[in-house]
Amino acid sequence: MKFKNILYLLMAAGFMTACGTDNDVDSSYSAFDTEIPTRSAFDNWLLENYTKPYNINFIYRYNDKETDNAYNVIPADLEKSKALAVMIKHVWLDAYAEAVGESFIKTYSPRVYQLIGSAEYSSGGSNEMVLGTAEGGLKVTVFRVNAITPDNPWIDQDSYFPNITASNPMDLNYWFFHTMHHEFCHILTQQKNYSTEFQTISTSDYQTTNWVNVDDEEAPSMGFTSGYGSKEYNEDFAEIYSFYVTHTQAAFQKLLNAAIVETDTPATDANGNPVYKKDADGNLIPQTDAAGNIIYQTDANGQPVYSKVTADDGTVTYVQVPAYEREMEKDYTNYNKLVQKFNIVYDYFTNSWGIDLDTLREIVLRRSKEVEKGIDTGSLTIKK
Amino acid sequence: MRHIKHLLFALATVFTISSCVSDVDDVFDKPSSQRITEAIAADKAILVNQPNGWVLKIYGDLDFGGYNLLLKFNDDNSLKTVGEIYYNSTNPASYEVETSHYKLEQSSGVVLSFDEYCKNIHFFSDPANPAGLGTNSKGFYADLEFRILSASPDSIVMQGKKHGNRLVMVPSPVTEENWQSYLDKVYDVESDMDCANYKINVADKSYAAKITYRSITVTIPTEDGNEYLDIPYTVTPDGYSFYKAITLDGKTIKGFKYVENAMIYPELNNSDVNLEAVVPPLNQQFVGATWYPTLSSIGAFGKPYWNAIKEQIMGPVLGETLVLFSFGKVYSSVMSTYGNYFGITFASNDGSSNYFGGMPFNYELTGDDQITMSYNGGDANVGNGTWYINNGYFHYLMVPFGCDTQAKPVERTFKLTTDNLKKPSMIMLTDVDNDKNVIQMSASPITTPFEH
Numbered sequence: 001m002k003f004k005n006i007l008y009l010l011m012a013a014g015f016m017t018a019c020g021t022d023n024d025v026d027s028s029y030s031a032f033d034t035e036i037p038t039r040s041a042f043d044n045w046l047l048e049n050y051t052k053p054y055n056i057n058f059i060y061r062y063n064d065k066e067t068d069n070a071y072n073v074i075p076a077d078l079e080k081s082k083a084l085a086v087m088i089k090h091v092w093l094d095a096y097a098e099a100v101g102e103s104f105i106k107t108y109s110p111r112v113y114q115l116i117g118s119a120e121y122s123s124g125g126s127n128e129m130v131l132g133t134a135e136g137g138l139k140v141t142v143f144r145v146n147a148i149t150p151d152n153p154w155i156d157q158d159s160y161f162p163n164i165t166a167s168n169p170m171d172l173n174y175w176f177f178h179t180m181h182h183e184f185c186h187i188l189t190q191q192k193n194y195s196t197e198f199q200t201i202s203t204s205d206y207q208t209t210n211w212v213n214v215d216d217e218e219a220p221s222m223g224f225t226s227g228y229g230s231k232e233y234n235e236d237f238a239e240i241y242s243f244y245v246t247h248t249q250a251a252f253q254k255l256l257n258a259a260i261v262e263t264d265t266p267a268t269d270a271n272g273n274p275v276y277k278k279d280a281d282g283n284l285i286p287q288t289d290a291a292g293n294i295i296y297q298t299d300a301n302g303q304p305v306y307s308k309v310t311a312d313d314g315t316v317t318y319v320q321v322p323a324y325e326r327e328m329e330k331d332y333t334n335y336n337k338l339v340q341k342f343n344i345v346y347d348y349f350t351n352s353w354g355i356d357l358d359t360l361r362e363i364v365l366r367r368s369k370e371v372e373k374g375i376d377t378g379s380l381t382i383k384k
Numbered sequence: 385m386r387h388i389k390h391l392l393f394a395l396a397t398v399f400t401i402s403s404c405v406s407d408v409d410d411v412f413d414k415p416s417s418q419r420i421t422e423a424i425a426a427d428k429a430i431l432v433n434q435p436n437g438w439v440l441k442i443y444g445d446l447d448f449g450g451y452n453l454l455l456k457f458n459d460d461n462s463l464k465t466v467g468e469i470y471y472n473s474t475n476p477a478s479y480e481v482e483t484s485h486y487k488l489e490q491s492s493g494v495v496l497s498f499d500e501y502c503k504n505i506h507f508f509s510d511p512a513n514p515a516g517l518g519t520n521s522k523g524f525y526a527d528l529e530f531r532i533l534s535a536s537p538d539s540i541v542m543q544g545k546k547h548g549n550r551l552v553m554v555p556s557p558v559t560e561e562n563w564q565s566y567l568d569k570v571y572d573v574e575s576d577m578d579c580a581n582y583k584i585n586v587a588d589k590s591y592a593a594k595i596t597y598r599s600i601t602v603t604i605p606t607e608d609g610n611e612y613l614d615i616p617y618t619v620t621p622d623g624y625s626f627y628k629a630i631t632l633d634g635k636t637i638k639g640f641k642y643v644e645n646a647m648i649y650p651e652l653n654n655s656d657v658n659l660e661a662v663v664p665p666l667n668q669q670f671v672g673a674t675w676y677p678t679l680s681s682i683g684a685f686g687k688p689y690w691n692a693i694k695e696q697i698m699g700p701v702l703g704e705t706l707v708l709f710s711f712g713k714v715y716s717s718v719m720s721t722y723g724n725y726f727g728i729t730f731a732s733n734d735g736s737s738n739y740f741g742g743m744p745f746n747y748e749l750t751g752d753d754q755i756t757m758s759y760n761g762g763d764a765n766v767g768n769g770t771w772y773i774n775n776g777y778f779h780y781l782m783v784p785f786g787c788d789t790q791a792k793p794v795e796r797t798f799k800l801t802t803d804n805l806k807k808p809s810m811i812m813l814t815d816v817d818n819d820k821n822v823i824q825m826s827a828s829p830i831t832t833p834f835e836h
Binding site: 004007029031038061062063064065069071072073074075076077078117118119120121122123146 | 393418460484485487491495497498499500501506510511512521523525545
């Protein structure tokens with residue numbers, strides 16, 4: 001038995017001492033690059049404004065390892081990167097610092113920001129674009145940087161769906177600020193869960209991958225703030241949050257109104273009488289046919305209905321009575337769902353994070369307005 | 385149990401014996417990190433130490449062929465570029481010299497990365513191509529990062545990191561100040577070699593070929609129908625240079641040499657292989673295009689009639705200016721209204737608007753360069769054609785072409801000549817029965833024909 005133990009010991013000793021007699025390590029060479037990189041003025045600005053205060057690595061040059069290999073993308077334009085760096089700090093980082101406090105944003109801010117020149121287009125031919133991604137709370141990637149106009153940024157806080165036209169190609173509020181808040185919301189909800197009740201409200205309405213077919217304009221009538229929100233409940237949650245903090249109360253109200261769906265059933269009042277639509281002056285609105293001709297009322301026998309009109313001089317004439325536009329029954333189902341979901345979002349931020357969304361929104365909107373003057377990419381400041 | 389112990393001992397012995405080998409020769413003399421650092425430095429030195437910069441023929445989706453990029457790499461990792469796409473030969477002021485940034489890094493060997501946006505370069509890798517090439521998500525489908533496979537002062541061979549195309553960079557033959565002339569030459573060569581149809585002749589055989597973007601599609605007849613061979617290429621100041629050599633009838637073909645104003649372009653090495661431009665006969669080209677005569681280009685026979693309209697009718701009678709007079713295929717912008725016909729299209733301007741009209745002609749082609757034609761007679765006139773004959777004597781303008789002073793058709797036969805059969809900039813009609821009736825017409829539009 002002892003003999004065996006000795007053998008084992010010997011073996012162990014043999015393993016330990018057998019190798020590693022090389023002594024010719026070149027200590028003059030280090031595998032780590034210790035040289036201080038040459039920094040441009042912009043690099044130094046980033047160091048002072050992102051890295052030192054917030055421990056954020058702001059990547060504006062293409063870095064293959066940080067991009068998603070499944071997509072083809074291109075680098076961001078340098079001047080536009082500068083403008084966006086100034087804007088993101090002003091309307092995003094500093095907004096949270098102002099509303100919630102510096103330590104909050106230092107703790108939860110993504111550590112890596114990456115700018116990409118183009119969008120990520122899915123290859124399915126659906127023309128689906130990825131606007132931004134957040135990976136496990138660590139990194140936010142912003143796409144389409146090359147489409148912005150630093151001199152004259154266009155920020156639309158008043159439309160409830162993106163109002164993209166040839167002359168207004170790039171609404172920063174929609175493409176960037178909204179996206180940044182959306183991604184940040186994911187980060188926060190990954191830290192602290194929100195009520196599972198949220199998932200149950202629109203359960204049957206989620207479209208999964210079919211969300212691409214939901215226009216932002218029609219999304220409210222399905223109970224969502226945007227087409228993307230109809231994908232699944234996490235995106236829905238983040239979309240409600242990011243919509244709310246980047247839009248005016250008027251825009252939010254427009255969104256809610258758009259969630260009220262008019263049915264085909266004519267409405268009646270408490271006594272069962274028809275309710276008619278009225279124009280701005282309080283007058284009834286005659287129905288017209290496709291050609292624009294007025295449609296007149298008929299009685300039970302199909303005969304025209306006349307009304308007697310007495311003029312000031314006593315002259316009496318009979319005029320045919322038009323059929324008037326009727327109010328229709330309104331369906332508040334999706335309006336109610338939207339309000340219910342919004343309340344959960346609102347309460348989540350109040351209770352879990354101590355963030356008052358109305359205060360945050362006020363700050364975000366003000367700061368967004370401030371960058372509308374444009375960015376001087378030379379001095380890396382907002383234009384006066 | 386005993387057996388297992390024995391086995392264990394035996395194993396242990398084997399390990400103990402084999403585990404120690406006194407010394408293993410290193411395959412490499414330096415650690416990997418040091419080797420890659422040195423490789424990067426060596427490649428960078430080659431890139432930077434090329435005084436004229438480099439020409440990169442960039443390819444993506446091979447259907448589009450290749451394009452020239454001129455690149456100057458600087459030691460501070462800045463990069464100067466010009467490229468064909470944003471180069472406008474008719475307006476050299478818009479010649480886009482861009483400064484950008486590159487990096488060399490370790491990633492499956494040394495990788496050259498164009499990591500800062502520069503439209504000359506990233507036109508080719510933008511997923512939504514600015515010129516609409518390819519589908520969104522792919523675009524031109526080139527890479528923006530390249531593994532350097534080999535580097536020497538004469539050439540750098542690289543492979544696209546994502547899509548894998550093998551690209552070659554060679555030193556620019558001209559200095560940085562003359563990059564523009566390189567692109568000018570490329571533009572001229574391409575316009576001169578451009579033709580609707582080609583043949584590739586290999587010894588005594590010939591194959592029909594067509595060019596789309598920068599890819600030659602060769603039709604090869606086989607027993608089971610046609611096969612097609614696609615040859616992507618780049619245009620250089622010397623002609624067409626293929627992405628890679630192809631073999632046709634046992635011949636290796638690498639490209640075609642440019643010859644000024646020629647119809648036949650020889651292969652680089654094989655004297656019995658060439659690319660031949662296939663041009664339709666001149667009279668067919670004449671009836672298929674729109675031509676523009678002017679007062680000064682009408683011969684001695686027709687000039688008095690034209691002068692009469694200019695001096696006695698346009699101003700004095702009509703108070704208008706003739707702003708368009710074309711012959712041949714109907715003037716393109718009125719084709720949708722008047723339909724496609726052969727003959728005259730004109731426009732007269734009264735100071736506020738243009739009045740268009742047209743007089744179709746009948747024609748018959750003989751041989752390769754003769755045409756017999758005459759005015760249709762009036763019933764087929766379009767727009768304000770008949771009005772201007774009745775009120776402005778416009779049939780006088782038609783006399784040299786095939787009409788008399790009473791607006792009755794006259795058949796005339798012309799012989800056609802041109803300056804460049806492949807791409808005529810002008811065409812000359814000579815009446816075979818009347819050598820005073822000569823009409824020269826330009827291929828590019830001329831407004832106010834009475835003033836030229």
